[in-house]
Amino acid sequence: MVHLILFLFFGGICVAGAVNLLMQRHPINSALSLVVVMASLAGEYLLLGAEFVAAIQVIVYAGAIMVLFIFTIMLLNAGEEERTGKSRVAMMLGIPGVAIGGVLVAWVLLRHSSTSDVSMFALPGVPHDIAQLLFHDFLLPFEVTSVLVLIAIMGAVVLASKPESIAPTHAEPAQKKEEVLELVGAGKERR
Amino acid sequence: MTIPLSYYLLLSGILFVCGVLGFLIKRNIITIFMSIELMLNGVNLSFVAFAAHWHALSGQVFVFFVMVVAAAEAAVGLAIIIAVYRTRETLNVDQVNLLKL
Numbered sequence: 125m126v127h128l129i130l131f132l133f134f135g136g137i138c139v140a141g142a143v144n145l146l147m148q149r150h151p152i153n154s155a156l157s158l159v160v161v162m163a164s165l166a167g168e169y170l171l172l173g174a175e176f177v178a179a180i181q182v183i184v185y186a187g188a189i190m191v192l193f194i195f196t197i198m199l200l201n202a203g204e205e206e207r208t209g210k211s212r213v214a215m216m217l218g219i220p221g222v223a224i225g226g227v228l229v230a231w232v233l234l235r236h237s238s239t240s241d242v243s244m245f246a247l248p249g250v251p252h253d254i255a256q257l258l259f260h261d262f263l264l265p266f267e268v269t270s271v272l273v274l275i276a277i278m279g280a281v282v283l284a285s286k287p288e289s290i291a292p293t294h295a296e297p298a299q300k301k302e303e304v305l306e307l308v309g310a311g312k313e314r315r
Numbered sequence: 316m317t318i319p320l321s322y323y324l325l326l327s328g329i330l331f332v333c334g335v336l337g338f339l340i341k342r343n344i345i346t347i348f349m350s351i352e353l354m355l356n357g358v359n360l361s362f363v364a365f366a367a368h369w370h371a372l373s374g375q376v377f378v379f380f381v382m383v384v385a386a387a388e389a390a391v392g393l394a395i396i397i398a399v400y401r402t403r404e405t406l407n408v409d410q411v412n413l414l415k416l
Contacts, residue, residue, distance in 0.1 A: 127316050135326045142333035142353060151345045158349050161330070165356055168326070172367045177375050181359075184382055189352065189389050196393045197345055200400050205343040205407065218339075222332070229328055233321035241317035246367035249375045257376050269383045276387035283394035286401075 127171065127244040134167040151202045155193050162186040173245035176254055323364035330357030344399070344406050348392055355385050 141160035148154045162185045169178035258266055330353060337350030359378045366374025396406070403411055 125316075128318050131318055131322060135322075138326065139329055139333075142330055145346075145349065145353065146333060146337050146340070151343050151349075154346050154349055158352065161353065162356060165360060168323070168360060169363055172323070172363050174363045174366070174375050174378075177363060177378050180379065180382065184386065185352075185356070189386055192389055192393055193345065193349060196396060200345075200397065200406065202343065202345060202406055205341070205346065222336075226328075226332065230325060233324050233328075234319075236321065240320040240368060242320045242323065242364065242367050243317045247370055247372065247375075249366075249372060253372055254375060254379075257372055258379070261373070262376055262380075265380060269380060273383060273387050276391050280390040280394040283391065284397050 130171055131168070134164045134171070137161075137164040138168070149204045151197045151205070152194065155190060155197060158193075159186050159190050162190070171244060172242065173247045174249040176249050176251045320364060320368050324361055327357045327361040327364065330354075330360065333357075342407055342409060344396055344408050344411070345393075347408065348389070348396070352385060352389070355381055 138161050141157045141164065144157040145154045145161070148157065162181060166178040166181040166186070169175075169181060334350045334352075334354030334357060337353065338347055341347050341350060359381055362374045362378050362381070366372060399411055400406060405411065
């Protein structure tokens, strides 16, 4: 009973945040409702016993990634989005299609609900066991993802830097050299 | 103290569908990006639910991989958004219709 109440509590917050993300027109409001969704999902992970995943969810997802999003929104000074081009065919076909698909999936899932139950804290995912798996069975994928992150860092640096800093123009090399000399001189004087 | 596994899967499906809807109806490129994150979160929930159901911890390890890929994707994607904004001065996807910067 406690499990069901807690599940419905966190699940309700989660769905409300997701719907609010769709409804809001200002990106910063959408970002904040996404933080709500991620925090309540961490609660769901705790209910399932995945404590370490819940902690990582809050730290990495709701912390690092969302800070990146909000930083970009504020950097670009993103305003309210304008609604353009409402397609009538999409409305006529999309809404019934989504409704039929959702009802079908829900029906299939709930029909088999009696055979499979999940108990509270069913599988405690303590860091020790996860580390055993991660650094033993999944060592190769772990290393590959580290390479992926390295590539992503380099890609982000190259893409986000200004075009002049990637390919320096040789229009005024003399002036640049003077600037560098001035900077070096200033550094020496400071010392 | 047990509830059906399908409740978790339903919640995961609802989150995924919300992400797909946001991807389709939103016009701001940053909000579209957030919808993708919402979809990834829905999938993560089903990973953890199935890990609890089958008593296999590898489901939770896969959540880590999904998070790493999501973080890498967010970093590169936001850098691309900044590069696009620098040349187009807009965040509306309807006005960004050329791959060329």
